[in-house]
Amino acid sequence: MENNVFEEMAKRYDTKERIELAKVVVEAVRPELIESESKSLIDYGSGTGLVSLELADLVDSVLLVDSSKQMLEVAEAKISQRGITNSKVLYSDFTEETPEFKADIVIMSLVLLHIPDTKAILQSLFNILNDGGKLIIVDFDKNEKIYHPKVHNGFSHDELKEILSHVGFKTTEIETFYHGNRIFMNQDASMFISSSIK
Numbered sequence: 001m002e003n004n005v006f007e008e009m010a011k012r013y014d015t016k017e018r019i020e021l022a023k024v025v026v027e028a029v030r031p032e033l034i035e036s037e038s039k040s041l042i043d044y045g046s047g048t049g050l051v052s053l054e055l056a057d058l059v060d061s062v063l064l065v066d067s068s069k070q071m072l073e074v075a076e077a078k079i080s081q082r083g084i085t086n087s088k089v090l091y092s093d094f095t096e097e098t099p100e101f102k103a104d105i106v107i108m109s110l111v112l113l114h115i116p117d118t119k120a121i122l123q124s125l126f127n128i129l130n131d132g133g134k135l136i137i138v139d140f141d142k143n144e145k146i147y148h149p150k151v152h153n154g155f156s157h158d159e160l161k162e163i164l165s166h167v168g169f170k171t172t173e174i175e176t177f178y179h180g181n182r183i184f185m186n187q188d189a190s191m192f193i194s195s196s197i198k
Contacts, residue, residue, distance in 0.1 A: 022050035039104035045111030
C-alpha cells in the first residue's frame with residue numbers, strides 16, 4: 001500500500017519533462033565528479049533526488065537537502081527501493097538555518113533561480129564546503145523573455161562569476177551546455193553548468 005502512495009506522489013513531482021531535464025543535468029555533472037569516490041556530496045534543493053541519486057555511485061556519500069518534506073519522502077522511498085546505501089535525506093532550508101556540517105561537493109540544480117537572495121545562499125554554501133571543495137550549479141542562462149515576481153529570469157555568467165568570487169571562491173568556470181524548447185516557464189531556454197573551487 002505504502003509504495004503506491006509514494007508512486008503517486010513521485011508521479012506528481014517527477015513529470016516526464018523533469019525526468020528528461022534531470023537526465024541532461026546528470027550527463028553534464030558526471031564529468032565534474034571524476035575521482036570523487038572518497039568525497040561527500042550535498043544536493044541542495046534536491047527535490048525527489050532525480051539528479052543526485054543518479055550520481056550516488058560516483059561519491060562516498062550523498063545528502064539530499066530540501067525544504068519540501070513530501071519530496072524528501074519520495075526521495076527516501078527511491079533510496080530504499082533501489083537499495084542505495086550511501087544516501088540520506090535532510091529536511092532543511094539553508095536560507096534560514098546554518099548547517100553544522102561540511103561537505104566536499106555541493107550541487108544545486110535549477111534551484112538558485114528560486115532563491116531571492118543569490119549572494120546569501122552562495123555564501124552559506126561556500127561556508128559548508130571543505131577547503132578545496134567544489135560548488136556545482138546548473139541553472140538557466142539569463143532570459144529577457146521571462147518575468148516572474150518569485151523567480152530569477154536566469155543568470156548572466158559574468159554576474160554570477162562576480163558574486164561567486166565575492167563570496168570567496170578561488171576559481172569559477174561556467175559554460176552553457178544545453179538548449180531546450182519550452183524548458184523555462186514555457187520558453188525556449190539554455191542551461192549552464194558552473195563549477196567553483198573554494
